[in-house]
Amino acid sequence: MRISIFGAGYVGTVSSACLAALGHEVVAVDVSSDKIDLINQGRSPVVEDEIDSLVAQGVGRGKLTATMDVATAITRTEVSFISVGTPSAPDGRVSMKAVEEVVATIGRALRDKPGTHAIVMRSTVPPGTAETCTIPILERESGRKFGEGFTYYSNPEFLREGSSVKDFYAPPFTLIGAPIDDDAASDARHLCTPPGTCSRSAFPCRGKRQVFGECLSCRETCLCQRGRRHSRRARG
Numbered sequence: 001m002r003i004s005i006f007g008a009g010y011v012g013t014v015s016s017a018c019l020a021a022l023g024h025e026v027v028a029v030d031v032s033s034d035k036i037d038l039i040n041q042g043r044s045p046v047v048e049d050e051i052d053s054l055v056a057q058g059v060g061r062g063k064l065t066a067t068m069d070v071a072t073a074i075t076r077t078e079v080s081f082i083s084v085g086t087p088s089a090p091d092g093r094v095s096m097k098a099v100e101e102v103v104a105t106i107g108r109a110l111r112d113k114p115g116t117h118a119i120v121m122r123s124t125v126p127p128g129t130a131e132t133c134t135i136p137i138l139e140r141e142s143g144r145k146f147g148e149g150f151t152y153y154s155n156p157e158f159l160r161e162g163s164s165v166k167d168f169y170a171p172p173f174t175l176i177g178a179p180i181d182d183d184a185a186s187d188a189r190h191l192c193t194p195p196g197t198c199s200r201s202a203f204p205c206r207g208k209r210q211v212f213g214e215c216l217s218c219r220e221t222c223l224c225q226r227g228r229r230h231s232r233r234a235r236g
């Protein structure tokens with residue numbers, strides 16, 4: 001699969017390098033030219049076990065490239081992961097500035113791209129962000145309708161700095177929020193849950209979106225349909 005990853009910080013760099021190692025073609029995107037230059041030189045912009053060799057191998061095999069050019073990244077890929085920072089704002093709320101900026105630039109790039117495009121939110125964002133913030137921005141900036149010109153999934157990251165590469169391959173949870181009856185959700189689930197990993201989750205659905213987790217080791221799937229609460233609780 002061809003994937004663009006917006007935000008080359010901890011989450012973005014680890015995801016980029018690990019997905020490239022799994023054979024995907026990955027384009028890392030960031031507003032920092034220093035980070036883009038480092039990746040294109042085969043060097044990691046973050047310090048983490050195993051990440052230096054993974055980035056070097058990904059770049060060396062031509063599976064991982066980096067750019068500041070959003071339009072190119074969108075045109076060359078089918079799926080975009082968003083992993084920009086969401087730091088605490090001075091009033092204690094989550095700052096959504098980078099998220100809002102990045103979905104606006106992705107939306108504008110979608111105007112000129114034929115076909116549909118999948119967007120996966122990996123940053124930590126408040127509940128309801130898809131319905132009240134990111135999907136409306138994407139619709140406004142792209143001129144497309146959610147579900148027609150683009151699809152959107154939530155797949156929050158749970159890695160821990162210090163063991164993030166290991167956590168990528170064996171995440172404590174894999175959560176995916178997707179529209180009800182969205183066939184493409186199985187692609188997102190496949191991509192976000194590497195084979196052989198185990199993730200357990202069960203979350204109530206919210207509005208028109210389903211939230212599910214899957215354990216690929218035991219093949220158990222928790223699928224929550226609209227209006228029903230799943231009996232199990234997420235475990236840490």
Ligand SMILES: NC(=O)c1ccc[n+]([C@@H]2O[C@H](COP(=O)([O-])OP(=O)(O)OC[C@H]3O[C@@H](n4cnc5c(N)ncnc54)[C@H](O)[C@@H]3O)[C@@H](O)[C@H]2O)c1
Nearest residue numbers: 007008009010011030031084085086098102123124157161
């Ligand atoms: N680091 C962790 O351990 C961890 C764990 C779980 C979840 N998260 C969440 O994942 C998200 C990313 O965290 P992180 O630690 O990787 O952040 P980070 O600060 O290390 O990296 C964020 C990157 O996004 C880039 N960026 C900002 N605006 C951009 C834009 N418009 N386009 C492209 N790139 C842009 C920044 O330049 C930076 O390189 C946050 O929401 C965080 O809460 C982080």
